[in-house]
Amino acid sequence: MKDFRFLSMALGLAMTAPGVSAAELALSIELPRIDVAEYHRPYVAAWIEREDRSVAAQLSVWYQLDRPAPSGAAPRGESGTKWLPDLRQWWRRGGRDLAMPVDGLSSATRPVGTHVLRFDAGSRPLAGLEDGRYRLVVEAAREEGGREQLPIAFDWPPAAGQTLDARGRSELGAVQLQLTP
Template identity: 55%
Template structure:
């Protein structure tokens, strides 16, 4: 039986690390929710989805809304205020949707990470798309931000768009 020398193991370790598959996300979304200086602040309801060129929904990525009903009528009651999302597929969903639905998010940067070959990207065919983020806030406004991209990606890309009121920067990082 042949023995490996410790020095041989040290030399081969970096090669093994380079040969290992990388488990990095293929599609990373960062949504900035601004802190607004208003008398009555409510966290925004928000939806994040991918649209085809004809503006039909290719896949839902996230829907953030008040998860519990309250005396103010929270919960799904106000989801139609996300007008574009609602008209393009939100009203057809049976909420909550596993892996998509979540509670409203506080001000700050919110991260979403997805890998190709896994839901919700596993059935996304090659083509031109738009990442769409829509936010609506009680006693506030509504805003939609779009970031066009091509799938699948051939090289690392960092794309961004800037909201004006209810949304800040929306960043899309793509990796092959």
Template identity: 55%
Template sequence: MHKWLVVFIAIVLPWPALATQLAISVAIPPLKVAEYHRPYVAAWIEDKDHIVAANLAVWYDVRKADNEGTKWLKDLRQWWRRSGRDTPMPVDGVSGATRPAGQHRLNLASGSPPLGNLPPGRYELVVEAAREVGGREVLRLPFAWPVDPRTPLSVHGKDELGLVTLDIIP
């Protein structure tokens, strides 16, 4: 009679179907002004202590020679104070050109840059817009991470931002 020793080795890998998705929609409203400039926009996630957990997007004038567009990033005051001054630009997957008026979407997955491995907790999605010869606006959407049900959240800006929605899909 033979005796067999059976060894099972379990390798734990992230399961793609279980990755949580963040779908963020940012509306930039058309403005009827004499001198229109596309806004600089930053989107990030802060923890309960207002510490930046992830920079999601920074839209600025990336076409200017010698990285000249970065000098106006400090006009995104909250983002600049919390994270921007210590973030070398451009950041792959985060930095991008300014956007025209209209609806713009970011689709992010947990475990992937720029979202990374966000630990469970209470957070806020923060979206800030600033425009040359224009105004500045900051919107905040609180959310829990991870979530059980599909959770759509939204807030509407007054001037520089329109409707901002956050759809968390477990």
């Protein structure tokens, strides 16, 4: 019983110690309905850049994941990774250095709608993010479609709760960044 009290006191002190941040970043990405004859889900990447435009954190990349062919069937066509360079800025800013798939970062393309990603300061990819000024960048590219990139500037860690947003014109709808101290 004595050990348990000591452990709980130590845990309580650690959680209230200066410098321990419980900050959270929530990212909402809307993929709009596009009225075209042949619709392909967009590839989407989200990352955080420093002021010098170097990548501070990779948040997410959605692309066509390889699916195994049914047994006895001919192998499927090319790999979905072939088209990742179409996310031009993401590719140049670090995407080409990643071996896909990346656990916790990459996932399948998403359907039309609003998709929310949440990250907290104590976990990857924000765990090593130093105090400072950053830009969240969301980029989308679609086969037989266009490409679009939206930046949102913010300070980390947030001093107060805030919601920042940007609106796309074609491939992206509303992109919202919600910061909680």
